[in-house]
Amino acid sequence: MTMPFPSPMLPAAGHTEVFLRYLDYFRETVLAKIAALPDEKLRRSGLPSGWTPLELLKHLRYVELRWxxxxxxxxxxxxxxxxxxxDRWYVAPGETRDALLAALRAQGAHTTAVVSGNDLSTVGxxxxxxxxEQPATLERVLFHLLQEYxxxxxxxxxxxxxxxxxxxE
Structure with a gap:
């Protein structure tokens, strides 16, 4: 993997840094795994549920966008x-691995900027x-994103x- 696991033993400036470390780690893990898969495995499912690696990649970008x-x-x-x-994840035939990888990276950069610029107790x-319903705090949103990833x-x-x-890992 391109990034070491964010060990709980590493000092952090605060909870925001901890959230961002884990989000970055999980996002980079997804990016590295998708980048390393053979082309012929990207649009085919190996599971009964039927989702493909590219569909999962696109889904995670949209998860960050939605939250x-x-x-x-x-x-x-x-x-x-x-x-x-x-009721299914979908990747159009013209969508490429490179474009979807770039979209998740860009979404991650946006998430980092938003999280860095707000207090965890800020209400959406x-x-x-x-x-x-009442909007959630940034902290609750980040907990949700971490479990999703x-x-x-x-x-x-x-x-x-x-x-x-x-x-x-």
Missing amino acids: IEWGFQGRDVGDPWGDRRG APGPRWDG ARHVGHLDIVAELAGGPVG
């Missing part, structure tokens, strides 16, 4: 569910993401192993 931009910032993002068609802007990195690890790609 940070559409949710916490309350921005109009066009189609916040652009990673889906019906009202908007449609919250479905009429951790779960999907585990899924991707299994798919990468089945495809002959890199496994483990």
Whole structure:
């Protein structure tokens, strides 16, 4: 992997730094695993659920978009569910690995800027993401993002192993 695991033994300036370290680690793990997979494994599923590595990659970019931009910032993002068609993740035939990798990197840079510029106790802007409920704090949003990444990195690890790609941390 391109980045070492963010050990709890490493000193950190605060909780914000801890959140960002883990988000960066999980994001970079996804990027490295997808980059290392053979082309023929990117658009095929090796699992009964049917998702593909590129679909997972695109999904994670949209997860950050939905929770940070559409949710916490309350921005109009066009189609916040652009990673889906019906009840499935979707990648159009013309979407490439390189473009999807770049999109997740850019989304991650945006997330880092937003998190670095706000206190963890800051409450998100009202908007449609919250479905009429009170917006969550940035800290709660980040906990959600971390669990989403951790779960999907585990899924991707299994798919990468089945495809002959890199496994483990």
